[in-house]
Amino acid sequence: MIDILERTKHFGIGIIRLYSALPSTTVAQVLGKQALRSGTSVVTHLREGKRRRSDAEMICKIEGAMQELEETAYWIRLLRDTGIVQMDRVSGLLKETNELTAILVNSTKTLKQRKAKKSE
Numbered sequence: 784m785i786d787i788l789e790r791t792k793h794f795g796i797g798i799i800r801l802y803s804a805l806p807s808t809t810v811a812q813v814l815g816k817q818a819l820r821s822g823t824s825v826v827t828h829l830r831e832g833k834r835r836r837s838d839a840e841m842i843c844k845i846e847g848a849m850q851e852l853e854e855t856a857y858w859i860r861l862l863r864d865t866g867i868v869q870m871d872r873v874s875g876l877l878k879e880t881n882e883l884t885a886i887l888v889n890s891t892k893t894l895k896q897r898k899a900k901k902s903e
Contacts, residue, residue: 787886788833791826791848794883797876798822798855801868811867818858824851825883838898842891849887856880 798818805815825848832844859876862868 787883787890788826788829791829791883794876794879795823795826797879801859801862801873801876804872805862805867808867810865811862814858814862814865814867818855818862821851821854821858824848825855838894838901842894842898845887845891845894849884849891852880852884852887 799822802815802819805811828844828848828851832841832848835841835844856877859873859880863870863873
């Protein structure tokens, strides 16, 4: 099974490919750059978290990655809803944002439970 760092890296690559295929209109480029920034930041948060000093720091990094995923989904939906890109072009990316978010939510819950047990 592919690990979360590899999976989020592939997600970032998908975002880069989406951005590269966008029309050169101002609106498409502005929305696309927002998606590019947030979509490629997900893996960096998780890589930073891997070098954590504590569970609390890891939780913070995972939550940052989840915020970037939510923001990326928003920009992708705007690109779709404005007709700049077709649904079939972004449906896989939107599905992946949901799946990655679910994985990260579960990871955060596990870390918070572990942290609570340590403090008992």
